[in-house]
Amino acid sequence: MRSVPVAAVVLALLAAAVGGPLLAPHDPTGVVAAAWQAPGPGHPLGTDGLGRDVWSRVLAGGRDLVATAAVAAVAASAVGVAGGLVAGWAGRIADQALTGAADLLLAVPSLLLALVVAVAVPGRAAVVVATVCGGAPLTLRVVRDAVHDVRHAGYVEAARARGERPASVLVREVLPAMRGLVAADLGLRLVIAVQIASALGLLGFGAAPPAPDWALMLRENMPGVAANPAAVAAPAAALGLVTVTLALAVQTAARHDGGPR
């Protein structure tokens, strides 16, 4: 299981994002110095437009974003896996109805969907809806194909011959065979959920000021980018680090667990 170190890196990163607020040296929302100060002693990343410590805000700014993305990714994966199991197992009609619906959902970019949904519901719910609508169809297709591959495997036939119900065959026999696939897929959904959450946050539909939030910081600190580039570069780097690490972890996990690719 070479995916163990990968999982450790990802967990450490997520723990840092979630536990970051505890490490902040200053109050992330408190005014501590003059506005737009370049990095210097006491303020390793300088200050933002209201004189708040950028380092403290970067440490505190990932928790809600990552938590929202995690909820959205789990929801998308769960819906997609359930749909894929049914589409792969049930007859032609259910299969075609489900994959047809999935194709339809895929025709619209997720971010556009998130924005349209954000008219009616809060930003976090929009992230979840868009991640599910944009991600579950892809999960569904991957899982459906995997179910097709194993549905006539010996151990599955044996379970059916024992007279087990379809639901129990799917959950006890088919699903465990796909755990690498499902793990890699969950990681991908997480990457996409972070992308959607950061876009919505930057557009002003995520955290509300003065809360620290990486995406919101990008937008707030853009006017002062000439005075203190670190105020923009630091939250951008934090977001980039999370998404790139997740994407690479997905690739590694998929390669070692015999998942996609």
Next chain:
Amino acid sequence: MPTTAKAAAPFPSSGGGGPVRAAVPVARTGLLLVAVSIAVFTATDVLPGDAASVRATPGATQEQVAELRAQLGLDRPAWRRYADWAGGLLTGDAGTSLVNGRPVADAVAQRGAATTALVGGALLVAAPLMLLLGWWAGAARRTRGVVTAVLTGAAAIPTAVVASGLAALLSGALGLLPAVSLLAPGVSPLRSPELLVLPVLSAALPTALFGAGLLSGAVADTLRRPHVADARRRGRPAWAVACVDVLPFLLAPFARVVAISAGGLIAATTVVETLFGYPGLGSLLVSAVAARDVPVVQAIAMLAALVVLAGLLAADLVAAAVSPRRTGPLGEAR
């Protein structure tokens, strides 16, 4: 929105090998457009927070809101409102903005030019770049794993991060470009091209990386075909192999990848335009969502869906037209 290669592989348009008559994809696109319009209408009009509650003055009583609702025709059944709205769209009437009472079509037309310049410029940058990167990744042999890892990792970076990173570098640290567009609505962005550099690059780079990841598989598959090895053995020079034996096989996947990327590109304009203060449709959509200006949101969402679906349809038709497989061996195809 750019995702990793695996994510978009089973896109609806990627099916349908063999000769496809134009009528089937056209009809499918029409049906999809109707389905999208129902979804957009449901998400914006039927879900809570309708136009009357947006327009009503703060502190209005229940009766006043109800009266306004009747005045706006919102008390009619949803299907009739949908029919009116969809019928209006077909005749070019997208309704009036709830915020300023002006026709939505005018605002969309005014902002559309700026977004067209942005998306067009980004496609011009992204399309050749994705072909080059995809070719590089697909042709790499010993380093293939590393190259695809780099592409996958880079493609995962959110547009918001690319845009602000570029701004921090080019305009913050190096001071080369203005960080904010400061372009008056209605003024052609072509008049001050330096304002387009950051938005175009920010939209183009994630698109190129995403497309390259999708293309690299097609490149690798094509390079593995027997006729490519044959041509090499016959001593055909590398550039000729690339142009004659490989490129024609990439046209169909390339068209599809460009079409899929265009969808992500349109979504990316919301982020890029908002961040740089660029007055296009993306920033108009964002401000309309914030103000719950439902007719504006509906019109822009439908326009974006129309462009995406038209792009996929065009790619399907291009793919059907240029696919070398249909015309047998490559020699006869060209």
